[in-house]
Amino acid sequence: MRRVVTFGTFDVLHVGHVLILERARALGDQLIVGVSSDELNFSKKGRRPIYSQKDRVHIISALRCVDEVFIEESLEKKGDYLREHRASLLVMGDDWAGRFDEFKSICEVVYLPRTPSISTTEIIEVIRQIP
Template sequence: MSYKRKVITFGTFDVFHIGHINILERAKAEGDYLIVGVSSDALNFNKKQRYPIYPQDQRLKIVKSLKFVDYVFIEESLELKVEYIRQFSADILVMGDDWKGRFDDMEKYCEVIYLPRTPSISTTEIIEVVKNN
């Protein structure tokens, strides 16, 4: 089967919540085939100085189980975004608008779309609430 427009997006997808569902559904709506890079445990530690609550194999399985996600892989490095875009022949890079402007240089390789985050939900906030209760 050939796909008209491939969309790629990335995230940690830890403590999976409705905001993750919303952004992935909206990402899929931008094209015909959705590819999701799930941050490796090591990458997450490098970004946030903490490991995810759920290990990468579990986060991968959660994202893979969604009916609107077509392909999932482990993202090993933030610096490899261009390689991932090329490897999967992505036409569109979708990121949350909290990253607005940070991926504009990817316009050389594909269209870049920043989607609004779901208001009042954040994995970091959920983790803090759980830790403090």
């Protein structure tokens, strides 16, 4: 069985998130998604997510392409998460190209192209500018 693992915050879910998850799932038999905890997101981005960790897990779990979801508490534990979930393949967006190559001793690593012209940060900025 080919188990695909990916990670993300998945805040303000948009079509880019759905497309990369669907493409990741197509590469294996199971898709397992690590959703960044609220604390991890704050440490990475300097802001709290719009949606709570509980809500983001619920939303990602509801997608038919996703088989399992877990909370990613620490960037330093990525290797542990990959081993724990018996990953065959780690899939990340190509904006992270090369940054996860260190895990090639655990599983295959693939970087998929992101959907152009869409990001959570841009969506949040557009919403903030609405009077």
